[in-house]
Amino acid sequence: MIQRVQTIFLVCGAAMLGLLFLKPLSLLGINQVPEQVAVGSMLADGNYSISDNSVLLAIVALTILILIAAVFLFKNRVLQIKLGKISLALIAAAIVLSLFHFWQEYQSVAEQIQILPGFGYASMVVAIVFIVLAIRSIRKDENLVRSADRLR
16 A cells, blocks of 8 residues: 555655755855865865765665655565665765765865855755654554464
């Protein structure tokens, strides 16, 4: 049944990650771009978004695809739980990778620059919350089905 609450949670998690593809949403930003920042640098525009790193872009896109696939695998709840855990790991990897790449880039221009957190990290954290809620609901359904099987 596709109209379950975990379907809503999975779709909301995918939507929150999909918001990262909008151009103005940045992961991190700096208050003003110094003159010594190279034009090809990730921080040249003052924002660090997922489009600045192709690996990060691929991880987020793969996570969205996994979450959408999990919505349609409603008959296989165990696989849905596994896909939810995989997507949690991918989001964590995306957060760590983005912080690592930003830190490397920031080291080259680390003068009097103030880092401003953007909506991107909040979007990833909210997606994690939605996925955890979906996994809990899927587990609850699986336990209900198993208990009903024992009664027969």
